[in-house]
Amino acid sequence: MRISRVLALTLALVMMASVAFAGPSYDRIMKDKKIRIGIMTDSIPGAFFNDKGEWVGFDYDVATELSKRLGVDIERVKVNNKTRIAFIQQGRIDASVANMTHTREREKSIDFSITYFFDGQKVLAKTGKYQSLADMKDKKIATMQGTTSEINVKRALKAMGVANPAAHVISFQKESECFQALQMGRVAGWSTDATILLGYASKTPGKFELVGEFLSDEPYGIGLPQNDSNLRNAVNASLQDMWRDGTYMTIYNKWYGADTPFAMPMSGSIELWP
Amino acid sequence: MLRYWLEKVWVQNTVLAVLGIISLYYWGWVFDFGYDFQWPILFTVNDTYQLNFGVEILNGLWLTVKITLISSIIGISLGTALGLARLSDFKPLNWTATCIVEFFRNTPLLVILFFFYFAFPQALPEAGRELLFETQFEFWTATFAVGIYTSAFMAEVIRAGLQSIPKGLLEAAYSSGLSYVQVLRKIILPLAFREIIPPLGSEFLNNMKNTSLAMVVGVADLTWQAQQVEALTFKGFEATTAASVLYLSFSLVIAFVINGVDGRIRSSSNGKNSLPVMFINLLLIPINFVNKILFHPAAQFLRQRRRKNMQAGVTTNTSQLLLKKLYTVLVLISKGAFLLILAGLVFSLAKGFYNFDWSVILKELPTMLVWQFPNATGDDLFMGLGGFSLSFIIAIVAIFASFFIGLIVGLGRSSTNRIFRIPSLIYIELIRGNPLIIVIYWVYFLIPVLFDSFINTVWSAAIALTLFTAAYLAEIVRGGIQNIPPGQVEAAVSSGLSYWQTMRKIILPQALKQMIPPIVGLFIAIFKDTSLVTVLGVMELTSVTKALDNRLMIASMELWTTAAVLYFLPCLLMSKYAKHLERKLSPEQINLKM
Numbered sequence: 001m002r003i004s005r006v007l008a009l010t011l012a013l014v015m016m017a018s019v020a021f022a023g024p025s026y027d028r029i030m031k032d033k034k035i036r037i038g039i040m041t042d043s044i045p046g047a048f049f050n051d052k053g054e055w056v057g058f059d060y061d062v063a064t065e066l067s068k069r070l071g072v073d074i075e076r077v078k079v080n081n082k083t084r085i086a087f088i089q090q091g092r093i094d095a096s097v098a099n100m101t102h103t104r105e106r107e108k109s110i111d112f113s114i115t116y117f118f119d120g121q122k123v124l125a126k127t128g129k130y131q132s133l134a135d136m137k138d139k140k141i142a143t144m145q146g147t148t149s150e151i152n153v154k155r156a157l158k159a160m161g162v163a164n165p166a167a168h169v170i171s172f173q174k175e176s177e178c179f180q181a182l183q184m185g186r187v188a189g190w191s192t193d194a195t196i197l198l199g200y201a202s203k204t205p206g207k208f209e210l211v212g213e214f215l216s217d218e219p220y221g222i223g224l225p226q227n228d229s230n231l232r233n234a235v236n237a238s239l240q241d242m243w244r245d246g247t248y249m250t251i252y253n254k255w256y257g258a259d260t261p262f263a264m265p266m267s268g269s270i271e272l273w274p
Numbered sequence: 275m276l277r278y279w280l281e282k283v284w285v286q287n288t289v290l291a292v293l294g295i296i297s298l299y300y301w302g303w304v305f306d307f308g309y310d311f312q313w314p315i316l317f318t319v320n321d322t323y324q325l326n327f328g329v330e331i332l333n334g335l336w337l338t339v340k341i342t343l344i345s346s347i348i349g350i351s352l353g354t355a356l357g358l359a360r361l362s363d364f365k366p367l368n369w370t371a372t373c374i375v376e377f378f379r380n381t382p383l384l385v386i387l388f389f390f391y392f393a394f395p396q397a398l399p400e401a402g403r404e405l406l407f408e409t410q411f412e413f414w415t416a417t418f419a420v421g422i423y424t425s426a427f428m429a430e431v432i433r434a435g436l437q438s439i440p441k442g443l444l445e446a447a448y449s450s451g452l453s454y455v456q457v458l459r460k461i462i463l464p465l466a467f468r469e470i471i472p473p474l475g476s477e478f479l480n481n482m483k484n485t486s487l488a489m490v491v492g493v494a495d496l497t498w499q500a501q502q503v504e505a506l507t508f509k510g511f512e513a514t515t516a517a518s519v520l521y522l523s524f525s526l527v528i529a530f531v532i533n534g535v536d537g538r539i540r541s542s543s544n545g546k547n548s549l550p551v552m553f554i555n556l557l558l559i560p561i562n563f564v565n566k567i568l569f570h571p572a573a574q575f576l577r578q579r580r581r582k583n584m585q586a587g588v589t590t591n592t593s594q595l596l597l598k599k600l601y602t603v604l605v606l607i608s609k610g611a612f613l614l615i616l617a618g619l620v621f622s623l624a625k626g627f628y629n630f631d632w633s634v635i636l637k638e639l640p641t642m643l644v645w646q647f648p649n650a651t652g653d654d655l656f657m658g659l660g661g662f663s664l665s666f667i668i669a670i671v672a673i674f675a676s677f678f679i680g681l682i683v684g685l686g687r688s689s690t691n692r693i694f695r696i697p698s699l700i701y702i703e704l705i706r707g708n709p710l711i712i713v714i715y716w717v718y719f720l721i722p723v724l725f726d727s728f729i730n731t732v733w734s735a736a737i738a739l740t741l742f743t744a745a746y747l748a749e750i751v752r753g754g755i756q757n758i759p760p761g762q763v764e765a766a767v768s769s770g771l772s773y774w775q776t777m778r779k780i781i782l783p784q785a786l787k788q789m790i791p792p793i794v795g796l797f798i799a800i801f802k803d804t805s806l807v808t809v810l811g812v813m814e815l816t817s818v819t820k821a822l823d824n825r826l827m828i829a830s831m832e833l834w835t836t837a838a839v840l841y842f843l844p845c846l847l848m849s850k851y852a853k854h855l856e857r858k859l860s861p862e863q864i865n866l867k868m
Contacts, residue, residue: 041821053645105323108508184395
C-alpha cells in the first residue's frame with residue numbers, strides 16, 4: 001500500500017515539474033521588466049573580470065546598453081563557449097552577447113541578431129618566427145574546442161596539403177590554455193578571432209604578433225532564442241539605434257580605440273534598416 | 275496481505291516489468307520532451323563538416339582504451355613500489371613514499387594534469403623541451419598523470435592488503451625457518467592478493483574513468499569527442515548518450531576481467547567455474563603452455579639442486595660470505611644515493627619556492643578564497659561567494675544530500691526484495707560505470723529536457739555530484755550491512771522486531787560505525803571532484819584560478835600551486851581524521867613489520 005502511494009506521488013511530482021512554462025521570450029521580458037543576458041567571464045577585452053574583480057568589457061557594455069534601450073533591467077549570466085548556446089536553447093538566458101560568430105550550423109539551433117561586431121580569424125605566433133600559417137603547417141596549432149576557428153584552421157591546413165590536419169591541431173577548453181601552450185612552445189601558433197589574440201598578445205608586449213592573412217570573417221551576432229521575431233526585431237533595432245547615435249562607437253573606442261592595448265581600426269558598419 | 279504477495283518472486287518480477295513498461299511508454303510516447311532528438315547524427319556523415327561523428331566517437335574510444343591500458347600498467351607497477359616503500363624500514367624512503375602518496379591522494383587530478391602539462395615543461399631546459407614536444411606530448415602527459423594519480427591509490431590498497439595478514443601466520447612462518455623472501459612469496463603475496471583484488475579492481479575502474487579528464491590537455495579521447503559533437507551540432511544529449519553507453523560497456527568489460535581474476539585466485543575447487551573465470555583461463559592457456567615448455571624444466575632443475583644442497587648440510591664458504599658483505603655495501607650505497615637525490619630535489623623545490631612571486635599569491639589569495647563576495651551579480655548564489663568557499667559549499671551540499679540517498683539506495687541494494695534491489699542496482703551500476711564528467715553532463719542536459727526548466731549551474735553541479743557520490747556511498751552502506759553477522763539479523767527477527775526496527779536498532783548503528791572511515795574517504799573525493807564542475811563554468815576554485823591565470827598570465831606556477839595547496843590542506847586534514855577514526859574504532863590493529 002505504502003509503496004504504491006509513494007510511486008503515485010513521485011509520478012505526480014515528475015509530471016507537475018514538467019508543466020511547460022516557456023513562451024515567447026519577448027513577452028516575458030516585457031512583463032517581468034528583466035532580460036537575462038549571457039556574458040563571458042574570461043574573454044579579454046570582450047568580457048572579463050579586471051584586477052579589481054569587476055566584470056567589464058566590450059560585450060558587457062553592449063549588453064548593458066541593450067537592456068537600457070529595451071527599457072528593462074539586466075540579469076547577467078556567466079557563460080562560456082560551452083554553455084552559451086545550450087543556455088539559449090534551454091531558455092536559461094534570453095540573449096547571449098558572448099563573441100559568438102554567426103554561422104549556418106548555429107542558425108539551426110538558435111537565432112542571431114544582425115552583426116554587431118566585425119572580426120576575423122588570425123594566427124598568433126612568437127615575434128619574427130613565422131610569416132604565415134603556411135610556415136607552420138608541419139608544427140602544431142592551438143585552437144579552442146567547439147569554435148569555428150578550430151574548423152577553419154583544419155580547413156586551411158587541408159588546403160595547404162596537410163594530409164591529416166587533425167593531428168596538427170590541439171584543441172583546448174579555454175583561451176588561457178591555448179595561450180599557455182603557445183608560451184611554453186608546445187604549439188607554433190594559436191588561431192582564433194583577432195581581437196582575442198590581441199588581448200592576450202598585449203599582456204607580454206613585443207613577444208607575440210599576428211601573422212598572415214585573415215583565415216575567415218567572423219561576424220559576431222547576439223544569440224537569441226529560435227523563432228521569437230519580436231525579440232530579434234527589438235534587439236536589432238536597439239543595435240541600429242546605438243550605431244546611429246554614436247553610442248556604439250563610444251563603447252568601441254573605449255575597448256578597441258587607438259590608445260587602448262587592443263587597438264583595432266573599425267572595419268565595417270552595422271546593417272542599417274531604413 | 276500486501277507483504278505476503280510481495281514476497282513472491284514472480285510478483286516482484288511482474289511489478290518491475292509493469293513499472294518498466296509504464297515508464298517506457300510514458301517517456302517514450304506521452305511525455306513531451308520539447309527537444310528535437312536527432313539520433314542520425316551519430317551514424318551519418320554531417321553535411322557541414324563532412325565528418326561521420328560516430329566514427330570520431332569510436333576513435334575517441336580507442337584512444338581512451340589505449341590511455342587506460344598504459345596508465346593501468348604505470349599505476350600498478352608504481353603503486354606496488356610505493357606500497358612496499360611505505361612499509362620499508364628505511365625511514366627516508368618511507369617518508370618520501372608517504373609524501374608522494376598523500377600528495378596525489380589529496381589533490382584533484384585536474385590540477386595535477388594542469389601542472390604536468392603547463393608547468394612541468396617550463397622546468398626543463400630548452401633542448402629537453404624540444405625533445406619532449408617531438409613526442410605525442412598530450413597523450414603521454416595525460417597517461418602518466420592518470421597513471422601516477424592511480425598509483426597513489428593502489429599503493430594504499432596494496433599496503434593495506436599486506437598489513438591485513440594475521441600476525442600469527444607470519445610468526446609461524448618465520449619460526450618454521452622460512453626466509454623473508456620465501457615468506458613474501460609463499461605467504462604474504464598470495465594471501466594479500468586475495469584481499470587486494472576487489473579493491474584493486476575498483477581502482478582499475480576508477481583509473482579508466484579518470485582518463486576522461488585527458489580532454490583538458492587536448493587529448494581527443496571519448497569525452498573529448500562527445501564534447502566535440504556537442505559543440506559542433508549542439509546535440510549534447512545524443513553525444514553524451516553515446517559516450518555513456520561506451521563507457522558503461524568498457525566498465526563492464528573491466529569488471530568482467532577482474533571478476534575472472536578474482537575467481538581464479540580464489541581457486542574454486544568445486545569444479546564449477548563461472549564465465550569470467552573460464553574466460554581468464556582461456557587467456558592463460560598460452561602462458562601456461564610456454565611456462566610448461568620453458569620454465570618448468572628449469573625450475574625443476576633448480577629445485578633439485580637446492581634439495582641436494584640442503585641434504586649436503588650447512589656449509590658456508592668464504593665466497594658466499596663475501597657476496598653477503600657486498601650486498602650489504604650495495605644496499606648502503608643505494609641508500610646514500612637515494613638520500614642525495616632526495617636532497618637535490620628538496621633543494622630545487624626550495625629554490626623554486628624562493629623564486630616565486632609571493633606578492634601575486636598574497637594579492638590574489640582573498641580572490642581565490644571568496645571570489646567576488648559580496649559583489650553578487652545577477653545569477654550568483656550565496657551572495658556571490660566563489661572560489662574555495664563555493665567548492666566547499668558544493669561539497670557540503672553534496673555530502674549531506676548524498677548521505678541520505680546513499681543510505682536508502684544502499685538499503686535497497688541489500689534488500690532481498692527485487693522491487694527494491696534491482697532499481698537500486700541499476701542506479702548504482704549506471705552511475706559507477708560512468709566518469710563523473712559524463713554524469714555532470716547528464717544532469718546538465720537532462721534536467722532542462724526532462725523538466726522543461728533550467729536551474730543554476732551551481733545547483734546542476736551539486737546535483738550531479740550528489741547523484742555520483744550517492745552511488746558510491748550506497749556500495750559502502752551495502753558493504754557495512756553485509757559485514758554484520760547474519761546471526762544478529764536472525765536473532766532480531768526471531769525476537770519479533772520488524773525490518774525497520776532491525777535496521778534502525780541493530781544493523782545500522784553498528785554498520786555506520788564501520789562505514790565512517792570509507793565515508794570520510796568519499797568526502798575527500800567529493801571535495802576534490804568539485805574541481806570538475808568547472809566545465810559548466812561554475813566559479814569554484816579551479817575556475818577562479820583559471821580566470822586569474824587568464825588575466826595575469828605571468829604567474830601560472832604560483833596560482834596553480836596555491837590552488838593545489840588549497841585543495842590539499844582540507845583533504846589532508848580529513849584523511850588524517852579518517853585515519854584517527856579508523857585507529858579509534860579498531861584498537862586491535864597493529865602494524866606489522868613485513
